[in-house]
Structures are given as C-alpha cells and as structure tokens.
Amino acid sequence: MYLCVDNVRVSLFNQIKIVHLQQLRCDDRNFDGTMKLPSETRDTYNHAQKMRAAMTYGFGRLCGLGALPWHQSEVTGKMVGNPSVSETVGTYMTSLRRRKVRAGETATSARAITQETLGKLYELNNRPENSTVKEYAAGSRKQGKPEHEWGGARARRLLTLAYVLSFLCLLRFDEVLKIQMHDIEWVSDTCIKLTLPFRKTNQFGGEFL
Incomplete structure (x- = not known):
C-alpha cells in the first residue's frame, strides 16, 4: 500500500528503510540479526533520535505528509500519515534504547531542573x-x-x-x-x-x- 504526494511514493517499505538506516548506524546487530564486529563503529541512541527527527521532518514538511502517525484511513482505506511516526519505528526505537542502556551507554540528559x-x-x-x-x-x-x-x-x-x-x-x-x-x-x-x-x-x- 502506498500514498503518492507530489510524485513522492511513501510506502510501508519506507518504514523498513527508516529502521534499516538507524540499525546500520546505531545498532549492535545487523539487519539479518547477526551481531556486528566489536571493531565496527556504532553511533549513539541520541544520534538515532536525530536521524528519526530528520526523517520525520522530511516526510512531514518536504513531502507534505504532516505529523500524524502512519495509519490506514477509515474513509479511503489507504495508508496516510508520517511513516517515521509509525508504531513499527516507535517500537524499534524503544528496543534500541533498551539495548543501548544494557550495553552501558549513558543516556544524554540535560541539567536537572530545580x-x-x-x-x-x-x-x-x-x-x-x-x-x-x-x-x-x-x-x-x-x-x-x-x-x-x-x-x-x-x-x-x-x-x-x-x-x-x-x-x-x-x-x-x-x-x-x-x-x-x-x-x-x-x-x-x-x-x-x-x-x-x-x-x-x-x-x-x-x-x-
């Protein structure tokens, strides 16, 4: 299923591509489930968040898809919304954060408010x-x-x-x-x-x- 906006095809495959890009750069596992070599450089979870934010902006503003989560329209039956704000991508980000913390990565935190x-x-x-x-x-x-x-x-x-x-x-x-x-x-x-x-x-x- 896909939605065409200004000659830009947004399909469910885009969600896989979003996760794939983040997994290539930030995850300790390859896309086929195998573990990466210790010598391979991995970006932080904070970097993965920035990648997702950039893709959310690209789909939302440049492609005109807005900020609504990716879902099937009850009226037309077509998929609408922003693929980067889908449940699939959100679930992966939660899983990635959990693995990063387990691996010892310190979460980026701003100064505590008082x-x-x-x-x-x-x-x-x-x-x-x-x-x-x-x-x-x-x-x-x-x-x-x-x-x-x-x-x-x-x-x-x-x-x-x-x-x-x-x-x-x-x-x-x-x-x-x-x-x-x-x-x-x-x-x-x-x-x-x-x-x-x-x-x-x-x-x-x-x-x-």
Missing part, C-alpha cells in the same frame, strides 16, 4: 512585557527577533505549566506532551487535578496535588 529554576522561569514569564496577551501581527522570518522574544504570553504560560507538571509528577517531556486539556480538572483557585492519559506507576502511591 525549584529555583522554576521560580526564575515563573518570574520571567510573568513580567508585564511577557505576560500581556498581544494582538497577532504578521511578520517576516528574515526580519529576525531578539532572543528574549521567543514566544507570546499564552505560549509562555503553557510552557511554564508543562515544566511544573513534569517536575511535580516526575514526567519525561515526551509524556508531558501527551497531556491534553480534558486531562486537567479545575478544582479551586489553588488546586487542579491532573489525570495522566498513560500509566505511571509509583511504589508509594499517588498524591493529590
């Missing part, structure tokens, strides 16, 4: 010049903007909420991005209730925030 950092972020985003919702004004990418003008008031509030939720609930940022508005319940002026749309186990139980 309460002080969250406080500074809150203060920055609540300054009058950053917290005031302004009317939309079309601009040009060529004009450029100062570094501190990276987002509007609504975007800053959403990012502040995302960082606070990830800090309080011990979430990875890919987990935070799965949260939608219907998962958040307004309890009072000082309390909100968050129902995670995925399983997050805690040996000591949950806590009502």
Whole structure:
C-alpha cells in the first residue's frame, strides 16, 4: 500500500528503510540479526533520535505528509500519515534504547531542573512585557527577533505549566506532551487535578496535588 504526494511514493517499505538506516548506524546487530564486529563503529541512541527527527521532518514538511502517525484511513482505506511516526519505528526505537542502556551507554540528559529554576522561569514569564496577551501581527522570518522574544504570553504560560507538571509528577517531556486539556480538572483557585492519559506507576502511591 502506498500514498503518492507530489510524485513522492511513501510506502510501508519506507518504514523498513527508516529502521534499516538507524540499525546500520546505531545498532549492535545487523539487519539479518547477526551481531556486528566489536571493531565496527556504532553511533549513539541520541544520534538515532536525530536521524528519526530528520526523517520525520522530511516526510512531514518536504513531502507534505504532516505529523500524524502512519495509519490506514477509515474513509479511503489507504495508508496516510508520517511513516517515521509509525508504531513499527516507535517500537524499534524503544528496543534500541533498551539495548543501548544494557550495553552501558549513558543516556544524554540535560541539567536537572530545580525549584529555583522554576521560580526564575515563573518570574520571567510573568513580567508585564511577557505576560500581556498581544494582538497577532504578521511578520517576516528574515526580519529576525531578539532572543528574549521567543514566544507570546499564552505560549509562555503553557510552557511554564508543562515544566511544573513534569517536575511535580516526575514526567519525561515526551509524556508531558501527551497531556491534553480534558486531562486537567479545575478544582479551586489553588488546586487542579491532573489525570495522566498513560500509566505511571509509583511504589508509594499517588498524591493529590
């Protein structure tokens, strides 16, 4: 099955090619299941993520396939979406990460966020010049903007909420991005209730925030 967009054929074979490219560069196994020689250079899991991001952009923006997961349309019966965001590729990436960790590769991690950092972020985003919702004004990418003008008031509030939720609930940022508005319940002026749309186990139980 395939979908033609601007003379670009996107088939299920592309998913195999995506996994194949990542396996050739990053995996400790060949595509036929045999182990690579110790002398062969292997790229990191972080490099595999960059490869997938590049292919997601290529299929999504250059081929016009968007960011929806690769799936079969209920209307036309054809395969639509982005092959790089398919379940097959996602499963392989999870497996690759597990093998990399087992082999001793240290996961790339940014500096851990602290309460002080969250406080500074809150203060920055609540300054009058950053917290005031302004009317939309079309601009040009060529004009450029100062570094501190990276987002509007609504975007800053959403990012502040995302960082606070990830800090309080011990979430990875890919987990935070799965949260939608219907998962958040307004309890009072000082309390909100968050129902995670995925399983997050805690040996000591949950806590009502």
